[in-house]
Amino acid sequence: MDQEKIVEESMEKILEYLEQKKYFMARDEMLKFNEADIAEIFEELFDNEDELEKAVVVYRLLPKDVSVEVFSLLPVDDQLKIVEGINPKELNYIVQELDFDDKIDILEELPANIVNSILENTPKEERHLINAFLNYPEDSAGSLMTPEYISLDKDMTVAEAMAHIKKEGMDAETIYTCYVKDTGRKLIGIVSLSTLVISDDNIKIRDLMRSEFVYLNVYDDQEEVAAAFKKYDFLAMPVVDKEGRLVGIITVDDILDVIEEEDTEDIERMAGIVDMADTWDSDYLDISVWEHARNRLPWLLILMVAYIFTGMIVSSFEDKLSQVISLVAYMPMLMGTGGNTGSQASTLIIRGLATGEIELSDAARILWKEARIGVAVGIILSAFNFLRVVFIDGQDVMIAVTICSAMICIVIFAKILGSMIPLIVKKIGLDPALIANPFISSISDAIALTIYFAMASLFLGL
């Protein structure tokens, strides 16, 4: 996209205008762009503490509709920076104008006193709705949905339906699927705008609507919601409560962010980072040193305990090691290879479980596959090592045999361990990504040493 480059060029101009306090010119430069680009410009400006105040001045100069749209596109951190820099009247205006789902998102983050003063300015009916939405658990379908959708009556004609839509005149993404409810607010059918557009004016909605449709429950986890969108390729999906009543819809544009968020969560968990400091929604650079440390320490400390056992394994073999001290030089390689082959396997299985490619019922087939992969990989790595140990290092052949037979066993064990642990964790009902790769590495370290020393006893008579 050329767009990126153009924005970057303007960014330089904007920084210069800010430097010279030419706020109106900075604003005009921004207004050449789409709201999403403007939001990105502000994100970058807000990253810099020194520019923050000036950036908020420019933000307040934006046309009102643009300022609302830009606000909705910013990450929470940056939204809060704006909240601090504007007056209550401006804040109230922005919040009232936001789309319903964005409004809920920011209200969840604001301090209670600000929320209350905003709610006082909200019509009673909407206030009840907001309070209901604020109660849905974070990361549930309820927290993603919007109550803004088009309702049609099954006895309307297409012409009447189109007139109704024209009158309601809503946001782009929420208009493309229309919902038909019975008198008890229970969802009975859906009809897409494209069907309406290409159908004759006099056809009744009940003859056009699909009465078999897929819906989400209000307490579904956002991961399930994303999976449903990936599977069915819908632009929007209806959300119903326990009684089957339609309470809102979720649109696909919000799902792109959910997928990115869920994948980020999995990737970071796999690397042994947990969200202790509750910094999930924040950018890397906005998280403080201490919060970063808190997110990284738990696994490192747990692994410290695991290393006590590894240490004990080595200590118990200490006397024998000192007899053939050259064995120590191969410990890093054997441990490292075990860890790496193990996490290759665990990564594939964890990702396969996340995308639905792999199911728990595949366990036996995976075990058989990884065992054979372990044999193939182990033999090749061993052959390579035999040559190295004998010809490069000039060691005794029996030492090479010890190392190579240990290598084969370690790789097979690590592959089996790496592939089975995620399945076991999933079976227990936990997120497989939570049992991080560092944990699998450290178990395979202990196994690697045990195997290595056993082989040394066997082949070198220690």
Next chain:
Amino acid sequence: MDQEKIVEESMEKILEYLEQKKYFMARDEMLKFNEADIAEIFEELFDNEDELEKAVVVYRLLPKDVSVEVFSLLPVDDQLKIVEGINPKELNYIVQELDFDDKIDILEELPANIVNSILENTPKEERHLINAFLNYPEDSAGSLMTPEYISLDKDMTVAEAMAHIKKEGMDAETIYTCYVKDTGRKLIGIVSLSTLVISDDNIKIRDLMRSEFVYLNVYDDQEEVAAAFKKYDFLAMPVVDKEGRLVGIITVDDILDVIEEEDTEDIERMAGIVDMADTWDSDYLDISVWEHARNRLPWLLILMVAYIFTGMIVSSFEDKLSQVISLVAYMPMLMGTGGNTGSQASTLIIRGLATGEIELSDAARILWKEARIGVAVGIILSAFNFLRVVFIDGQDVMIAVTICSAMICIVIFAKILGSMIPLIVKKIGLDPALIANPFISSISDAIALTIYFAMASLFLGL
């Protein structure tokens, strides 16, 4: 979603019907569901070699429109299994009926002789278009787009435009944005269906259309395409060629799969798995043992070379180690901790670069942040270890000092290394995920040992 459970229950019935060769009953059971669910049922049936033939029999009994839709929703592997089981006439029907982008996808996978016989049955004009599309590089915007979109004339009225759309009567996801071209096929504006629906009949398109719009280039990488969709929240985006002529559009439903694919690629690369065997699009279980081994071996072999250096570092210290053999017991912990803290940092940076949260220009701030995180984490882990080494292991205080001072230095080094290497790789223009975490671990292993032995010389006078 309750849907999942219902499908699973039906799956059992279907398997029973297949067992008893009641193919029509199996089909009727399937037809209770949405095409996406039916595709999932076939995916599961095709996984089992013994069921394959029977499953294809049922597939052939599906109503024609359902069979085409189901085909388009299956992964390539399973599509090819169907191709092998049906006759050329059936195949030709399916391919001709597929949406244009799905048609291109399957033609790319079929053997040349089958492609040719299908193209013979294709009208000349479409044949040219297919050939043009087949030439776009894999993973480019060109390979994701469809040439099926609504073109409007800028001098049409809303009423005329709506009549035109009704006449063209296209697929749901391609109808929601309409495109306005000048006489040279250059894109001059876009207008959404929702705007048309809520506007008065007599307004001219030129007064409604947005003439500032975001577009993609036909050779943009699919990763950039996905980023653009995430940023702008559009349902569809236009794709233009070098001359700015509109050649197709990309719809958001295809982007969900791209995001999943790109994230999977990053996750696997970070774990040291490369796509040597060209098995990217295949499910874990469909990849053979040997192909799996080929994807995993390159990094393992490269790391073998790295371990030669690690071995040399240990060997050079061998004599001194044999004097204080208890130092060996702490090697696994120091190496492991270095590797783990390093890959925590690299994972955060690689992911941040992928989502756009982090840019190259942030390098200095990241360095400063990671150095401080390293100090905090290093001190806490050291304190923990001091207690362990002195009170649990009963070692000399100087040994504890050696281990703890090494620990602090190793953690700081690993954090800096882990965060800077991805930035350097990105700067060179490569995918940061390609420098896998195992590589960062093995470098930090070597550094950990060097630091450890240096501290031992310093504090223990070795």
